[in-house]
Amino acid sequence: MADDATFEKFKGCAVEVLQVSPDAIVPEASFADDLDADSLDLVELVMALEEAFDITVEEDEIENVSTVGEAYTLITSKL
Amino acid sequence: MQLGRTPSGEPISGHRVVVTGIGAVTCCGVGADALFAGLLDERFNDDRTIPDFDPSAFFGPKEVRRVDRFAQVSLAAAVEAFESSGISDLSGDRFGVIFGTGIGGMTTLTAQERVLSGKGANRVSPFLAPMIMPNAGAAQIAMRLGANGPVETVTTACAAGTHSLGAAARLVASGRVDVAIGGGGEAVMDPLTFAGFANMTALSNSGISRPFDVDRDGFVMSEGAGALVLESLDHALARGATILAEVLGAASTADAFHITAPREDGAGAARCMELVLLDAGLSPTDVGHINAHGTSTPLNDRAEAVAISAVFGPEAPPVTSAKGVTGHSLGGAGAIEAVASVMTIERSVIPPTAGLTNIDPAIELDVVHGSARPLERPIVLSNSFGFGGHNGCLILGAFA
Numbered sequence: 001m002a003d004d005a006t007f008e009k010f011k012g013c014a015v016e017v018l019q020v021s022p023d024a025i026v027p028e029a030s031f032a033d034d035l036d037a038d039s040l041d042l043v044e045l046v047m048a049l050e051e052a053f054d055i056t057v058e059e060d061e062i063e064n065v066s067t068v069g070e071a072y073t074l075i076t077s078k079l
Numbered sequence: 080m081q082l083g084r085t086p087s088g089e090p091i092s093g094h095r096v097v098v099t100g101i102g103a104v105t106c107c108g109v110g111a112d113a114l115f116a117g118l119l120d121e122r123f124n125d126d127r128t129i130p131d132f133d134p135s136a137f138f139g140p141k142e143v144r145r146v147d148r149f150a151q152v153s154l155a156a157a158v159e160a161f162e163s164s165g166i167s168d169l170s171g172d173r174f175g176v177i178f179g180t181g182i183g184g185m186t187t188l189t190a191q192e193r194v195l196s197g198k199g200a201n202r203v204s205p206f207l208a209p210m211i212m213p214n215a216g217a218a219q220i221a222m223r224l225g226a227n228g229p230v231e232t233v234t235t236a237c238a239a240g241t242h243s244l245g246a247a248a249r250l251v252a253s254g255r256v257d258v259a260i261g262g263g264g265e266a267v268m269d270p271l272t273f274a275g276f277a278n279m280t281a282l283s284n285s286g287i288s289r290p291f292d293v294d295r296d297g298f299v300m301s302e303g304a305g306a307l308v309l310e311s312l313d314h315a316l317a318r319g320a321t322i323l324a325e326v327l328g329a330a331s332t333a334d335a336f337h338i339t340a341p342r343e344d345g346a347g348a349a350r351c352m353e354l355v356l357l358d359a360g361l362s363p364t365d366v367g368h369i370n371a372h373g374t375s376t377p378l379n380d381r382a383e384a385v386a387i388s389a390v391f392g393p394e395a396p397p398v399t400s401a402k403g404v405t406g407h408s409l410g411g412a413g414a415i416e417a418v419a420s421v422m423t424i425e426r427s428v429i430p431p432t433a434g435l436t437n438i439d440p441a442i443e444l445d446v447v448h449g450s451a452r453p454l455e456r457p458i459v460l461s462n463s464f465g466f467g468g469h470n471g472c473l474i475l476g477a478f479a
Contacts, residue, residue, distance in 0.1 A: 041141075051198075
């Protein structure tokens with residue numbers, strides 16, 4: 001399940017946690033290079049997404065996440 | 080001030096240490112000028128929070144959520160002090176920070192405890208540890224201003240600000256650094272903190288801070304921070320700095336008596352005052368004014384008065400407590416009062432003790448109240464005493 005509304009909800013979390021422009025949240029954006037987000041930022045973002053989507057993400061699942069698209073695929077795989 | 084003693088007991092002189100910058104954020108407003116105006120006019124924010132403090136002036140939108148308010152106010156005071164010093168070219172290796180707090184990030188801790196109990200361990204902020212640690216203020220200051228020298232935190236409750244300034248001054252006197260920022264900050268206006276202090280009967284029931292008054296009934300808690308830029312005299316002269324005052328002495332002792340109550344005879348506090356005079360090479364009659372700890376608690380003000388009388392005798396210089404205006408900002412208090420002491424010297428005026436109407440007849444001191452008074456000798460002793468029995472004293476004087 002992945003549609004525009006889901007992505008908007010995802011984007012809302014990212015904008016709130018990372019304090020970036022909504023326009024910057026695009027699939028190819030790199031958390032480290034484009035969004036100035038370090039590993040703790042990513043932890044905080046995942047916590048917000050877990051809460052928003054009522055899902056659970058294990059720590060090792062985010063180890064290989066480096067772009068917005070990868071994070072979005074991970075989240076939507078759990079819906 | 081002295082660096083220490085030789086094995087044969089001779090004092091060792093170090094660099095002279097001068098004050099070249101001051102900063103304060105208090106319930107009188109943002110800035111050292113707002114503090115001193117508040118002290119002179121007896122004006123303050125009623126709930127003793129800092130009016131018009133905007134953390135986004137100091138931190139980006141992401142950062143502002145990840146720095147506890149105590150560290151935010153600490154940074155604000157330090158940045159003001161540093162900017163007012165006019166220092167522009169400084170090696171990070173020759174620059175230190177000694178910044179105290181009494182408690183640290185208590186409001187973050189209580190908020191995250193609510194997250195833990197309400198939503199579970201997985202929702203607790205990954206920023207909990209760097210937000211609550213008491214050294215967060217010192218670390219934020221070091222990162223912002225580029226201090227790579229010793230950067231440390233002193234946590235001696237309500238004496239932390241004064242002890243930090245003493246340690247920072249000694250660091251400069253030793254030659255390890257050319258410049259050190261010393262100070263302290265606190266922001267724990269949190270129901271848990273209020274409850275703890277209230278239940279130990281330290282807080283005022285009336286909500287009025289009235290140091291040395293016969294009707295005083297406890298301290299009034301406030302938030303705030305103060306900071307001084309301390310610099311070796313040679314370094315300050317070489318860059319043509321404006322010198323605001325000189326740190327003439329610092330001292331620290333402990334009561335080793337009770338975890339919260341001061342000794343009734345004030346012996347630990349008196350010894351601290353004797354030692355700071357010795358460090359400064361001054362006699363009691365050289366001191367023109369005492370900026371007291373004066374918390375407005377029955378026990379502190381009586382013990383402090385006994386200690387001052389023991390050291391200075393019946394001719395003790397005029398005393399003021401800033402806490403009639405500022406309330407008590409715990410680890411921030413000593414640093415805020417050091418800023419007030421520097422400004423007292425600069426402007427040759429002793430602010431009155433707000434809230435004081437009828438002086439306690441058991442207190443044999445000349446407490447300035449009602450209106451300000453001229454400063455006759457430009458040497459000021461500032462006292463701080465903390466739970467745990469920690470005593471701290473500083474002597475500041477006009478630079479000559």
